[in-house]
Every structure is written in structure tokens, then in C-alpha cells.
Amino acid sequence: MNLKEYNKKSRIVKAVMLLLLLFSLDTIAQIQRVEPAFWYAGMHNPELQILFYGKNIAENEVAVSNGIAIKAIQKTENPNYLFVTIDTKDVPAQELLFSFSKNKKVVFTKKYALKQRRENSASRKSYDASDMIYLIMPDRFANGNPKNDSQKTLTEKANRNNPSGRHGGDIAGIIQNLDYIKELGATALWSTPLCEDNDAQGSYHGYGQSDVYQIDSRYGTNEDYLKLSSELHKRDMKLIMDYVTNHWGAQHWMIKDLPTYDWIHQFPGYAQTNYRMTTQFDPNASKMDAKMCMDGWFVQSMPDLNQSNPLVLNYLIQNAIWWIEYADLDGFRVDTYSYNDKEGIAKWTKAITDEYPNFNIVGEVWMHDQAQMAYWQKDSKVAAIQNYNSYLPSVMDFTLHNATSVVFNENQADWNNGLIKIYDNFTNDFLYPNPNNLLTFVENHDTQRFNEIYKKDFKKYQMAMTLLATVRGIPQLYYGSEIGMAGNKNEGDGAIRLDFPGGWQGDNNNAFVKNERTAQQQQFFDFTSKLFQWRKTNEAVHFGKMTHYIPENNLYVYFRYTDKNAVMVILNNGLNSRKVETKRFEENIKDFKLGKDVLTNKSFDLKADFSIEAQSVLLLELE
Template structure:
């Protein structure tokens, strides 16, 4: 009998051990140890930060009636904050610098004598703060809309637990099935093209009823959308990029969330989102969209004369009716956003953040947000989106700008919409005194205003703007001139997926669904495969080769990364740009002449190239820089002294 009991006991122990192991496996996969409470966020944290404070958002029915206690060396509760909703607590912790990584219980004791326990984990940091090196002018960034790039896991295409369950590749605004594994599977292609960083548009949960493919209506800031994959997939993408010496840039959204975000069903405070009273009074009839949308007057951030109502109209208005505007003036919301950004930096080992709609949130908060991140990660990079063609507005947001109102953004990089427009217009226009290439020349001359021009991110197209090939009138030569010039600038270049194969939106210029069309070869049964070259036209192959040659040269060019920039005013329908560092000089020539032309090189004598031999980066041909250069055809010429 004792033997039977012993065998039975061993069986029970083994059974529960297996189940415990399996449970831990699942918990580990999503980084959540919570089995009793609805939510505790951030879902874990780390020891060793400069800022020793941590604020936990706790969501659980009637949790405000509980008193939390923690017994763990180095962790103390400084304050417990109740919200308007009884289902929230915000717990202010201090994590002493001597605290050792580990797990501990947070015990919630209710007045009726019941208790609930949540196990929280403090992890050791995998690398030092100084080793989080962001993107810079030595990088070239490949921007991807994941749903439209490559589908490597068809099992996650449809999720019946989500509000939108339709996959339809014939519809520009439905989900098409691309996923994180798809991006990971094509890293070799991206790397061989010469890119050093990848920026996917957001892949966090967008549990919306329609149009959820783009990722900008986040409904859970700590969860990967299951139709894109899971946290493990996201980590593997970051890991594989690092193996290639590449960086992952995360697209984040501090301005707004999606209308179906879990907290919209039970908002913690009366000012958690802007226009909250308006929203709550009309929650059952939310199609009226009255007086809540942003006026989009972004100049109110800089305007010395702007009315208060106009400022609020921009900063407090909802981007669209389906995207509630977060109120960053609420200190708990502010902490939530900052901690979430840091959580993702640590979790993925990020190489940078791109922050969406930068001029729309509270600008003092954005300064604090960027400052908090850069304080912890001094070598990190953040780029903010300011969709303005006015360089004064773009320059305002960059760290070090001498703004008249004294504003300091703490933001390293901004997006160069002014240069994008200057390049496209300059390439398209007929040459005259004030049109054509002079637009590029004067556009670059605006660098006198920027605090740090080489930290600005330049681009020619992206997920919101018409594609380059469409913008330059479907002219391959024009596309090469524009792209070649952009890649030579003292900037951080970003290229949109498919630009290298002349993808276009000519059928409906500017249509977002078409701009974000499927990359050929990324989906099952595609008859054209741009990853292998199958079915591409000669023009597409030539453009792909051009991009690869320029980027792979650029990857190792100190002159382009950090060299002196010299350019000469347009002359005889040509424009010469030079990048110089030590013994390396790179020359970019744009020639808009349809017939052969000879250019006297004495005009460029000050650069000091006389008698030197240069190599054509594209053709490999050598050229002796002497009296003159013959340009036999319209296009882009890139020469280098570096062999």
C-alpha cells in the first residue's frame, strides 16, 4: 500500500510539475506573470536605471478598495494613487540602485479580509545603457508596412477573436496578411541592398473594426497584434537584425490610441483622453464626430501670436474620430507613455524610435518624453514626424534649436519634408533662374538654420506620401537622379519598400491603400518576385541594381557619413555636389541635358581634384579629373576617389 501511495505521489508531483512548466512557458512568451489581476503595467521592469522610480498601473475590479504591500529588499511603495474609476490603482515604487533582479509578490489586501497576489519581476538589463546606439548619418533605413511586405505565416492571417477578421488582397484597405516573420525572412534581401536599419510601421495590437492593417490605432501598448505574430517573433526580428549588424527602429504613437483600446471601456480619470466628456456623453452614438477633431494647425506650436483656442484645437483635438487623443498633461498618462517607450527599448534592444505625429501632443510632455529616454540612453536616437514643408517648423523640434520661445525638444532627429518637396519639384521642373535644380541647391542651403543637419532624416516617399516613381512622372532617370542625390546628402536617408523596384501609386496618386501596396514576391502564388528578380522588368532590375550599388558604397563612405559638404550653384542644367573627408571625395552630378554636354571643371577647382583619378560608383569606369567632363546623357553620375 505504501508503494502504491508513493507511486501515486510521484505521479501527482510529476503531473503538476509538467503543468507548471508549461504555464511558465506561456507566461514567459508574453512576459506576463499575472494570473490573478486583469492588468499590471508595465508588465515587468529592470534594475539599474538612473531614474529609480516606477509607476504601476493596476487594473482590476474594485482594486481601489485594496491596500498593496511589497516585501522585497530595495523596493518600496512611495505612494498609492486612486483613480476616479474604482477599478484602477497607480502605485509609485522606488527601486533602489542596489536592488537585485528577481520576482516578488504584490499583495492586495481588501477591507473584507480577502487578498489578491500578483507576482512582479525585475529583470537584469542585457546590456549597458551606453550600448544602445541609435541610428545616425552612417545608416540607411528601409521603411516597411508589414501587412503589405511578406506573409511568412498564413496561420495568423485570420484571428476570430479580433474585431476585423477579413483578409482581402484585392482591397486596398483590408488586411493582406503580411507579418513580422515575413520581414524577418527577408532581412538578407534588405541587407544585400545596403540598408543598415529597418523601420516597420507599428505592429502592436490594433483591434479595430476596419482599417487595422496600418498599425496606428493601437488598442494595447504592451501586446503585439496576433495577426502580425507575437512578442517572440518581434524579438527574433530584432535579434536577426543585430546578427547582421543592423538596427530595429520602432514606430511609436504617443498622440493617440485606437477607439477600441481596452481602457476606453473604463477610463481611469475624467481627463485620460482629450474631449473625454464629449466622448462619454455620446459613446452610444459616436458617429457624429462633432467638435472633437484636431484643426491640424501645427504652426500653433511655434506661433508667437496663436490664439489659445487654436493651440488647443491642434494639441487636444482627436486626429480622427477613431483615434482618441491622449491627454499627456495627466501625469499618470505621461508616466505610462514614457515607461512604455523604455519598456520596448529594453525588451527589443531597439536601435531607435520613430514618433508619429510629433507636433500634435502636448509639446512640453514631448520634451519630457524625449528627455527621459535620452537621459537613460545617451547614444540613442529618436526621430519625430513634423509633416511641414517649412524648414523653420521642422528645425524648431530638433535638439539645440535656438527657439525664440526657449523651447528645448530633446529630440535628436526630425523628418525632412522640406527637402523631399525640394528634390521632387527640382527634378520635375524645367530649368530656369528660379526653377529646377536651384530648388535642390536652395533647399540644401537651408541647413544654416538646423541645429544638426546630419541628424535629420531625409526621404523621398513613405507610407503617407505618393511614391517617388509616381511623383517624378514615372521617369526612371528622374527617379535615379532624385534618389542618388538624396543618398549623398549630409542626412540620415530613409527609403520606402518598393522604391528600389519603381513601385507606384499612379492609378490613384496619394491613395494610402495603394501607396502601401503588396511587395511582389512576398505572398503565396505571386507571379512576380522582386526578392529573386523573377518577372521584373529591365527598368526595375536596373533601379534595384542602382540602389544596391549606391547604398553599399555609402555604407563604408566616411565622406558621406561625416564629411564636409560643398555644392555649386546649378550651371548649364547641371548641379555638382561634393562630400569630402580626408583622402575620400565623393562627387554627385545631376545632368538634366537631353543632349551631350561638356562642362569645364576649372569651375570646381577649390575642391582640389585636379589630376586625380575617380571611379564611377555605378559603372566602375575610371575618370581623370582634369580640364573638362563630358556628360553624354541625362542622369545621375556618382564619382569617388576611393577605390
């Protein structure tokens, strides 16, 4: 080969390499995101809409391999988005290849996996009234991996001295303490959101998410979340994801480059919700008030998603289903449920439960009237008046929470005060299609701490927890209650979301370990554990019927029972001991002769009167 031929070949090689480099760069530039990143074969709804994102990606034509049918290709006013809908009906798990062409020439391709589902995935069992849910804020629970406390790619860094800052709790810390949670009697774990929240401040609560397909790297990785699910299942426990349909954070990558102007509600830009959820069903409400409730932003840093936009709605449906499949989830809790577009959120909920018929979803419907809350439960007769069905299996029992927040300080009963408030809460159960599927609680991450209200009064804690463990519904315990944790919400949300003692290296007190708890922490823990471990074994308090008796002198008696088992619960909220006159309760005592107190093992003759101490509770299994 002479020098002239060599130089010619060298130029050709360089040109080819340059073309390959340009092709590679074009591929990188063209596809920046694909969501969902993969999917599953054999889904109930075979249509899959894949979002392809990259600069001017909409200029390309799209094809897919293996004879897969493309049902639709949707472009928006933003050329950086392509929404491609394919039909996966009867398509086995495999790898697909999407080809993107310009001027009839393929300029880049993208592999896409259809994965195999877990066996019996569609019929997975969810949480129900036989469970007790333990609610944690992961940033404040336990720091299992201090190396991930701050991340270069995320704005807010760890600062444990800031009550509103990130403290470093993570998934590794949760996993390390699962046996503690199980010992407590919990059978399900609800964590506030773990997906990425890149807000500059207050990001620890997780409700301003910036990427809903990615676990926040300060908590760990997607694989860590999958491990959490697996470790829970090994312990016969369940994982509940806190899902947010109403809003994202302002730092979400799609908010910064909106697919469509109406992806979020605009006025234009920001307008705050009026928080008046009654406008969703009030027949006299003005259209403007109803619009401001649904479409207004919860806060300025959380743009309000427009579920009436089919692209938004489908994105949220697929994201939820993807997490269920990927992380093998056992249920959802949905934040600010009643602020969503009313029709859109019903479609979202129905799509999830169509795919998973046994899947439980509890919605946060923070209202103070049973009829208004019942409106949002699936098959509500109240909502049926307006031809509406939310398809939401469960709502949170905020009226019971309201009652428990005051009654144990109302020692002198009258017509409206004292335990009559608890009694009255259950008199309205006829409004709910399924009162057994209500989430019951005395506090959560947004409310005043129970032990703050009652100044760590152990007797009042006993009454409240026994009530929670024995009435209808699914009990939820907020982390730290079981060791007497308090904190005043009036001092800021950080005060009700304190670090769990012992979750950080160097903590003076480690309440995760028996021999390091204080005497008071141990007293609270022992009682809570005994109560909820017992609850696991008693079907009468899971799904049994309830009969209760009008409180007299702040003494409230009710029964939970099945054909085989019965439990008698006696709450004395008075300042003096009271006589329990058993003749009044013959309707439920029937042929039972003894009542054995679950908490003390003491037995009571049910054919004779007996006494109960002031501000105390008896939990009697009838024999």
C-alpha cells in the same frame, strides 16, 4: 469514524474548497491587467509606476515584499485602477510579491519580476548618418505565416481584395526576407506599428493601437518581434520602432474604461485637430487655435492622449523604455510628433534619451519650412527664442522631399525652378542644430509614390537616389522603390501601400528573387543595391562636410569630403548633355587628379573639362 463525523468533515472540506475557489475567482476578477507586466533592475530612473487594473481594485490596500519602498499609491475617480510607484534603486533582479488587502486581510497577491538588463543596455548604439533605413508596411510586405492572417479575438479579418483591408503580411515574412533587405544596402529597418490595432477597418496601418504592450497577433507574437530584433542584429542591422505618443485607437482597452476623464482630451468627447502645427510656436496665434492643434483628435477613431496628465505621460515613458529593453531596440520614429502636448512630449523625449544617451529618435514634423522644422530638433536656436527645447535628436526633412517630388520634371531651369530647389534646401541648414541627423527621403507610406510621379523613369530615379545617398542626413528608402513600384495616392492610401510582389504564395512575380524579377525590376534593384552598398563604405557621405555650387543650366555639383576622402556629385537635370568645366570647382578638386564613377567605373580627368549626358548623374570618388 462514524457517519456523523464523516459528514461533518466532508462539510468542512467542501467549505474550504469553496473558499479557495472564491479566493481564486476573486484574484482573477481583481487583477485583469498589470502594466508594465515586468521591469528591469538598474535603470537610470529608479522609480517604477505599476498600473494594476481590475474591478474595484482600488478598494484594496497594497504592500510589496523584500523591503521595497512604496513611494506612492495613486487612485483615480475610476475604482478599477491603482497606480503603485516603487523605488528600485540598488534593488537587484528578483521576483517581488505584491499583496492586496481588505480590512487588514490579504485577499490576493501578485508576483512581479524585476529582470536583469542586457549588458551595456544603457549605452546602446543607435542609427545615424552611416545607416540607410528601409521602411516597410508589414501587412503589405510578405506573408510568412498564412495561419495568422485572421484572429478570432480581433475584429478585422484578412481580405487581400480590399485595398484598405488586411492582406496578411507578418513578422515571419519580414524575417524570411531580411537577406533581401540587407542585399539592397539597408542597415536599419523601420516598420510601421506592429502593436495590436483592433479597429474594424483600416487596421493594417497600425496607428490606431488597442494594446501598446502587445504585438498584433495577425503579425505574430511578442516573442516573434524579439526574434526579428535578434535576426537583424545577427546581420549587423538595426531595428527602429514606429512609436505613437499622440493618440491611441478608439478600441484601446483603456479608452473603453478611462482611468481619468482627462486621460484623453475631451471637448467633451470628440473634436478634430485643425492640423495647424504653426500654432505651437506662432507668437500671434490665438490660444484656441493652439489648443485645437494640440488637443484636437487626429481623426475621430484616434482619441487624443493628454501628455499633460502626469499619469499618461509616465505610462508612455515606461512603455517606450519597456520596448527598448524587451526587444533590444535601436531607435524610434515617432508619429505626428508636433501634434503632441508641446511640454509633455519634450519630457517624454528627454526621459528616453536620459535613460539611453545614444538613442536616436526621429519625429514626424510634417511642415514645409526649414525654420519651422528646425524648431523641433534638440537644442534648436530657433526654439530657444521661446525658451523651448524638444530634446528630439532628429526630424524628417520634408522640404527636401517636397523638392524631389517636382524638380526632376522641371527640365528648363529658371530662377526658381529646377535643381535650384535642391540647392536652396541646403542653404538653410544653418537653422538646424544637427543637419547630419535629419532623416532624408523621396517618399514614405503617406506620400505620393516617387515612381508614380515620374512614371518609372529610371534616369530620374537614378538622380534622386544618388542625391539621397550622398547628401547630409540619414537616407530612408520606402519598400518597393528599388524595384520600380508605383501607385497613385489619389486612388486611396492602399494604392501607395501595395503588396510587395512575391510576398504571398501564388504571386505571379517574385521580386525577392533575382531570377524571377522582370527586366525593369532588376534594373532598378541592381542600381539601388550598388549605390547603397557603396554608401556603407564611404565616410565622406556619412559625416563629411558639404560644399555645393549654384546650379547653372540645371547642372548641380556638390562635394562631400573629410580630411582623407572626397566625393564629387554631378546632377544634370537638363534635356541636353552638358560640359563640366572643372576650373570652377578647383576649390574642392584641389590636388585630386581623377574621379572614378562609382556607378560605371569610368574615370574622368579632373584637370580637363568633360561631358555629362542629359538627365544623368556622375558619382565620382576623387583620387
